[in-house]
Amino acid sequence: MAGSAHTGDMAPADGAATNGAATNGAAAKRSYGPLAAPTRWLDDRVGLARLARQNMRKGFPEHWSFMLGEIALYSFIVLLLSGVFLSFWFDPSMTEIEYQGSYVPLRGLEMSSAYATTLDLSFEVRGGLLMRQIHHWAANLFLAAMLVHMLRIFFTGAYRRPRETNWLVGLGMLQLGIIEGFAGYSLPDDLLSGTGLRIAEGLMRSIPVVGTYISFFVFGGEFPGNDLIPRLYIVHVLLIPGILLALITLHLLLLVYNKHTQWPGPGRTNTNVVGYPLLPVYMAKAGGFFFVVFGVTALMSALFQINPIWLWGPYNPSEVTAGSQPDWYMGWLEGALRIMPALEFSVFGQTFSMNIFIPGVALMGLLFTILALYPFVEQWVTGDRREHHLLQRPRNAPTRTAFGAAGITAFGLLWMAGGNDIIAIFFGLDVYAITWAMRVLVFVGPVLAFYVTKRVCIGLQRQATETALHGYESGIIVRSPDGGYSERHVPVSPQKAWALTAHDRTEALPEPPSADEHGVRAPKARVDRVRARLSRFWVGDDHHKPTPAEVQEAQHHGDDEHAAVEEDEQFRGISELGVPRRH
Amino acid sequence: MSDDRSTDRGASEVEPAHPEARPVERHGDGEPYPNPGIEPHRPRPTDVDDKADRRVERQVSTLFAVSALLTLGFCVAYFAVDKYSAWAGTNALNLVLGCTLGGALLLIGIGAIQWSKMLMDDHEVVELRHSSGSSAEDQVEALASFEQGAAESGFGRRRMLRGSLLASLGVLGLPAVILLGDLGPLPGNRPRETVWAKGVRVVTDPEGEPLRLSDIQLGQLVNAQPSVLFETDEEGEPLYEGTERLNAKAKASVILVRIDPADLVNTDSVAKGVEGVLCFSKICTHLGCPISLYEQQLRRVLCPCHQSTFDLADGAKVIFGPAARSLPQLDLGVDEQGYLIALGDFDAIVGASFPEMTQD
Numbered sequence: 001m002a003g004s005a006h007t008g009d010m011a012p013a014d015g016a017a018t019n020g021a022a023t024n025g026a027a028a029k030r031s032y033g034p035l036a037a038p039t040r041w042l043d044d045r046v047g048l049a050r051l052a053r054q055n056m057r058k059g060f061p062e063h064w065s066f067m068l069g070e071i072a073l074y075s076f077i078v079l080l081l082s083g084v085f086l087s088f089w090f091d092p093s094m095t096e097i098e099y100q101g102s103y104v105p106l107r108g109l110e111m112s113s114a115y116a117t118t119l120d121l122s123f124e125v126r127g128g129l130l131m132r133q134i135h136h137w138a139a140n141l142f143l144a145a146m147l148v149h150m151l152r153i154f155f156t157g158a159y160r161r162p163r164e165t166n167w168l169v170g171l172g173m174l175q176l177g178i179i180e181g182f183a184g185y186s187l188p189d190d191l192l193s194g195t196g197l198r199i200a201e202g203l204m205r206s207i208p209v210v211g212t213y214i215s216f217f218v219f220g221g222e223f224p225g226n227d228l229i230p231r232l233y234i235v236h237v238l239l240i241p242g243i244l245l246a247l248i249t250l251h252l253l254l255l256v257y258n259k260h261t262q263w264p265g266p267g268r269t270n271t272n273v274v275g276y277p278l279l280p281v282y283m284a285k286a287g288g289f290f291f292v293v294f295g296v297t298a299l300m301s302a303l304f305q306i307n308p309i310w311l312w313g314p315y316n317p318s319e320v321t322a323g324s325q326p327d328w329y330m331g332w333l334e335g336a337l338r339i340m341p342a343l344e345f346s347v348f349g350q351t352f353s354m355n356i357f358i359p360g361v362a363l364m365g366l367l368f369t370i371l372a373l374y375p376f377v378e379q380w381v382t383g384d385r386r387e388h389h390l391l392q393r394p395r396n397a398p399t400r401t402a403f404g405a406a407g408i409t410a411f412g413l414l415w416m417a418g419g420n421d422i423i424a425i426f427f428g429l430d431v432y433a434i435t436w437a438m439r440v441l442v443f444v445g446p447v448l449a450f451y452v453t454k455r456v457c458i459g460l461q462r463q464a465t466e467t468a469l470h471g472y473e474s475g476i477i478v479r480s481p482d483g484g485y486s487e488r489h490v491p492v493s494p495q496k497a498w499a500l501t502a503h504d505r506t507e508a509l510p511e512p513p514s515a516d517e518h519g520v521r522a523p524k525a526r527v528d529r530v531r532a533r534l535s536r537f538w539v540g541d542d543h544h545k546p547t548p549a550e551v552q553e554a555q556h557h558g559d560d561e562h563a564a565v566e567e568d569e570q571f572r573g574i575s576e577l578g579v580p581r582r583h
Numbered sequence: 584m585s586d587d588r589s590t591d592r593g594a595s596e597v598e599p600a601h602p603e604a605r606p607v608e609r610h611g612d613g614e615p616y617p618n619p620g621i622e623p624h625r626p627r628p629t630d631v632d633d634k635a636d637r638r639v640e641r642q643v644s645t646l647f648a649v650s651a652l653l654t655l656g657f658c659v660a661y662f663a664v665d666k667y668s669a670w671a672g673t674n675a676l677n678l679v680l681g682c683t684l685g686g687a688l689l690l691i692g693i694g695a696i697q698w699s700k701m702l703m704d705d706h707e708v709v710e711l712r713h714s715s716g717s718s719a720e721d722q723v724e725a726l727a728s729f730e731q732g733a734a735e736s737g738f739g740r741r742r743m744l745r746g747s748l749l750a751s752l753g754v755l756g757l758p759a760v761i762l763l764g765d766l767g768p769l770p771g772n773r774p775r776e777t778v779w780a781k782g783v784r785v786v787t788d789p790e791g792e793p794l795r796l797s798d799i800q801l802g803q804l805v806n807a808q809p810s811v812l813f814e815t816d817e818e819g820e821p822l823y824e825g826t827e828r829l830n831a832k833a834k835a836s837v838i839l840v841r842i843d844p845a846d847l848v849n850t851d852s853v854a855k856g857v858e859g860v861l862c863f864s865k866i867c868t869h870l871g872c873p874i875s876l877y878e879q880q881l882r883r884v885l886c887p888c889h890q891s892t893f894d895l896a897d898g899a900k901v902i903f904g905p906a907a908r909s910l911p912q913l914d915l916g917v918d919e920q921g922y923l924i925a926l927g928d929f930d931a932i933v934g935a936s937f938p939e940m941t942q943d
Contacts, residue, residue: 096828
């Protein structure tokens with residue numbers, strides 16, 4: 001490799017300090033253009049070459065699903081850039097002033113400085129509206145990309161050892177992203193976001209025992225007060241972005257250290273990583289993709305309006321718009337609030353508003369607790385604590401995939417419930433009937449989704465075995481001398497056969513004996529029995545890939561009956577007329 | 584970070600290091616098919632055909648050139664397009680700036696990706712993975728270094744020193760918490776009180792006009808506020824202005840509704856009204872949204888945020904949705920000039936519930 005050849009000749013840095021001319025040696029003989037001198041200057045001080053040698057040609061496996069995290073990263077950079085621009089004009093103040101700007105319908109109205117400067121950003125600052133819309137679209141994209149990236153990690157088992165730490169870091173970023181997004185869209189202090197803050201105040205008040213105090217401390221007194229927007233602002237532009245930046249750095253360092261996972265395939269195993277080198281291919285692709293993400297966000301901001309705050313009007317606690325909706329990532333919590341029955345009680349003078357606390361506060365905590373624990377629970381139940389660098393196709397982990405499908409179903413149903421009024425109007429249905437249906441569906445739907453998904457996965461596993469053993473259907477119907485009809489099967493290529501079977505055979509843990517041969521009960525027998533039972537539930541129904549013996553038998557079988565179409569280098573499938581296509 | 588190319592702990596690497604790790608795979612069954620190895624590199628048209636190579640090079644350069652033109656177009660538009668003009672019902676400047684900037688960025692991105700896919704060398708590299716844990720030797724040495732450092736500090740041996748240090752550090756947590764004490768005042772009685780009091784007139788929102796009984800038709804719903812929000816003191820300064828006024832409104836907003844007394848079913852509620860005119864808080868008892876959807880025929884109001892529904896004919900009792908409490912009702916009266924006034928503050932807590940709600 002060109003890189004290592006010349007760095008190998010580099011003298012140690014301390015030598016360079018005493019005798020620059022001699023140490024430049026072989027590297028100096030080559031021409032590296034005008035950057036050579038500054039690069040060497042820097043290397044003599046910070047030892048760049050060592051780091052560069054190790055990482056410049058690092059390989060990154062390719063797959064479309066690996067771009068999801070990149071979208072999140074790039075939209076975060078877009079958020080930083082557009083956010084800095086907005087901060088030059090935005091005044092995070094709740095001081096009420098009279099609007100005298102160019103937007104006629106609101107002229108003369110009392111509004112907060114925050115709202116007025118957001119109007120100015122939209123109408124007076126050239127490019128301000130574009131930056132506002134880029135910022136909002138990028139925020140929606142950021143959260144969507146993080147969520148879908150997390151689902152990709154989940155469904156392919158990429159969180160397994162040694163990547164559990166990075167899974168937790170990612171979850172932390174998703175949570176912070178949700179709070180950051182909520183803080184951000186609350187800043188303009190328009191009627192819609194003010195309604196959201198009023199709801200947030202109610203959620204704080206629902207926290208048992210300390211709720212009133214929390215809300216008074218956050219709002220600096222009663223709602224809405226003078227303090228909230230400036231406080232949210234500093235949380236939004238400094239505190240959370242700072243933590244997010246630190247976590248992103250950690251996330252990427254761990255990614256580099258653990259190396260990227262890869263899909264199993266020919267030559268791609270658990271002990272190697274096959275991909276394009278960072279320099280040049282991956283850097284060009286990833287760098288180019290940043291521009292694509294930024295470009296698409298800018299085009300969306302030019303063509304699709306988002307959050308036209310001048311239409312909502314300034315915040316006024318006695319007004320609200322019908323059909324008020326939060327940004328999409330809060331929709332599931334909104335739905336939970338809507339379908340929760342009125343459960344409120346008082347004990348010893350303390351009021352517990354479970355109708356608000358459970359859906360509004362506890363649900364998000366519950367979701368993220370389950371997500372954080374999942375990798376460890378799975379390890380405990382399956383007993384699989386090995387390092388995994390190969391991704392699993394979702395079908396090859398039916399129970400996990402089924403849990404994921406159940407989770408998505410619950411999330412989706414709650415999200416729909418968050419738009420029950422919109423659905424009612426759009427479809428001409430009774431909003432109370434929809435609410436009742438959702439109260440039931442949110443429990444029934446995930447269970448159904450679990451069992452359906454699990455069966456589908458096992459079916460797909462069987463199909464993969466079938467394809468590996470007997471090839472695919474060629475469409476050629478053959479009549480045998482005694483009049484029977486059968487379809488010819490074409491064997492798959494060795495690469496395909498390998499890829500179809502490059503996964504583990506999962507075995508349930510054995511039932512532990514309740515006592516040893518002397519009749520002494522094992523101390524942890526009950527725990528082990530529960531674990532064995534759980535493990536049977538987890539992997540007991542999985543379909544296993546064929547054994548070598550089964551493969552041999554199938555090949556034998558194919559020889560007599562199907563007279564399979566021979567596949568060679570030139571083979572390109574079967575034409576509609578049943579004739580093998582060749583290159 | 585260790586050297587990626589080090590192979591000393593190479594292929595046999597992924598053996599379980601965790602004591603509890605147990606292999607689930609039955610290796611006895613073996614792999615059904617042999618690993619065919621990495622596919623041979625297939626040349627692309629640009630690898631074998633000089634013409635194709637030059638064509639892609641021209642293609643990519645064109646993308647970059649058009650991008651530069653769009654960026655210049657962005658700069659021109661910034662000065663040339665009037666910021667108040669509209670095209671096709673949308674802000675013209677936003678449209679032009681966004682399309683030129685977006686196009687310029689997108690073309691750079693597409694060009695770079697095309698370059699990497701078609702022209703850059705596309706041989707994949709293979710690296711061996713290393714176990715993520717450190718080697719046993721590293722672990723032993725790290726532990727030894729730590730133990731030596733710990734022993735030299737005397738942290739483990741000098742118990743009094745250690746105890747006093749930990750205690751002093753622990754106490755430092757207190758100022759960190761106490762310093763936040765002035766984030767807000769203590770709630771006190773504030774969440775229970777509104778600006779409504781005996782004699783405060785009920786006036787229209789947002790005009791501030793006082794209301795007579797005859798101003799409200801049967802079945803009509805009127806948004807109202809306390810008159811104090813529109814009054815001034817002796818020096819002509821408003822009693823409530825700016826955020827103070829918003830704070831007052833956040834709890835004092837009300838609705839007035841006139842219902843045929845024959846339809847009213849709640850005697851307590853009837854007693855607080857005047858001739859079928861009732862005054863309820865407009866602030867939802869669920870999460871504080873203003874209740875703004877009025878179903879006249881059913882005499883119900885519905886909160887647009889979470890669909891809690893209140894029956895105005897039955898003391899604004901909750902008949903559906905997540906709200907747990909009726910809307911608070913204001914005791915109404917009529918003053919000497921015939922205008923509607925409050926006879927006191929609300930009979931219950933306005934807005935979302937809170938833990939101390941039922942205490943005195």
